[in-house]
Amino acid sequence: MQTSRYELKANVLTALAHPNRIRILEYLKGGAKCNCEIAPALELEQSNLSRHMKILVQEKIVVSWKDGLRVNYRIADQRIFDILSLAGKVAHAEAKTRVKILEER
Amino acid sequence: MQTSRYELKANVLTALAHPNRIRILEYLKGGAKCNCEIAPALELEQSNLSRHMKILVQEKIVVSWKDGLRVNYRIADQRIFDILSLAGKVAHAEAKTRVKILEER
DNA sequence: ATACTATATGAGTATATACTCATATAGTCA
DNA sequence: TGACTATATGAGTATATACTCATATAGTAT
Numbered sequence: 001m002q003t004s005r006y007e008l009k010a011n012v013l014t015a016l017a018h019p020n021r022i023r024i025l026e027y028l029k030g031g032a033k034c035n036c037e038i039a040p041a042l043e044l045e046q047s048n049l050s051r052h053m054k055i056l057v058q059e060k061i062v063v064s065w066k067d068g069l070r071v072n073y074r075i076a077d078q079r080i081f082d083i084l085s086l087a088g089k090v091a092h093a094e095a096k097t098r099v100k101i102l103e104e105r
Numbered sequence: 106m107q108t109s110r111y112e113l114k115a116n117v118l119t120a121l122a123h124p125n126r127i128r129i130l131e132y133l134k135g136g137a138k139c140n141c142e143i144a145p146a147l148e149l150e151q152s153n154l155s156r157h158m159k160i161l162v163q164e165k166i167v168v169s170w171k172d173g174l175r176v177n178y179r180i181a182d183q184r185i186f187d188i189l190s191l192a193g194k195v196a197h198a199e200a201k202t203r204v205k206i207l208e209e210r
Numbered sequence: 211a212t213a214c215t216a217t218a219t220g221a222g223t224a225t226a227t228a229c230t231c232a233t234a235t236a237g238t239c240a
Numbered sequence: 241t242g243a244c245t246a247t248a249t250g251a252g253t254a255t256a257t258a259c260t261c262a263t264a265t266a267g268t269a270t
Contacts, residue, residue, distance in 0.1 A: 006124035008196040009189055017118035019111035048259055069216045069267045077198055083191045084114055090182050091113040153229055174237045174246045
C-alpha cells in the first residue's frame with residue numbers, strides 16, 4: 001500500500017490536532033517526562049494518556065524510551081512547535097481578517 | 106462557552122488534516138477557483154467537496170464569495186502553506202531520524 | 211514470594227467524520 | 241416561462257476517535 005504525500009502530511013497534522021496532545025507537547029517543552037509525571041500535571045486519565053502518547057510516538061513526533069518501570073518521552077522534532085505557533089496565528093487571525101478581506105474586494 | 110487556545114489551534118489543524126483538503130488548498134495556490142473547477146480537477150464528488158469547503162471557510166482558511174451561480178474561493182491566510190510544508194518535513198523526517206536518535210542517547 | 215508502581219490494552223460507549231445519493235435552492239439563459 | 245447549471249443540505253452508512261473501566265504485564269522493593 002502506497003501513502004500519498006497528502007496523507008503523510010494529514011497524518012502528522014491529525015496527530016497534532018487534539019487539545020490534549022497539544023498540551024502534552026507544550027509540557028514536554030520543559031524537558032523529557034514520563035507518563036507518571038504528565039498524567040497528574042495535565043489531569044489526564046492513565047489509559048487515555050497512554051493512547052495519546054502512542055499516537056505521538058507512531059507519528060514520530062515524540063520519542064520514547066524505558067527507564068525501569070517508566071516510559072519517558074521527549075520531543076523528536078522541534079518543528080512541531082513552529083506548526084503549533086503558526087496554527088495559533090492562523091486561529092487568531094480568524095476574527096480580525098474578516099473586515100480586511102471585505103475591504104479588499 | 107469558552108474555547109481554549111489549545112482548542113483553537115486544534116480546530117485549525119483539524120481543518121488542515123485531511124488529504125483532500127490539502128489537495129484543495131494546493132490547488133487554490135494557483136489562484137481563486139470555484140467549486141465547479143475544483144471538483145473535476147481533483148475528482149471530488151460535488152456534495153463532498155461542498156462540505157470540505159465549508160470546513161475551510163468556517164476556520165477562515167479560505168474566503169468565499171458569490172459570482173452569479175458560482176462560489177469562488179481563495180486562500181485567506183498564506184501561513185497555512187508554511188504549516189503544510191513543515192508537516193511535510195516532519196513526516197519526511199520520520200523514517201530518517203530514528204537512527205540519529207538512537208545514536209544520540 | 212508479596213505488595214506496589216507504571217504502563218498497555220481489551221471492551222464498551224458516545225461522538226465525529228467522510229462519503230454518497232437524492233433533493234432543494236438559487237441564479238442564468240433561451 | 242422552462243430548461244439548465246452550480247451549490248447546499250437532509251438522510252443514511254461506514255469508519256475513526258476519544259474516553260472510561262477493568263484487567264494484564266512488567267519492573268521494583270521488601
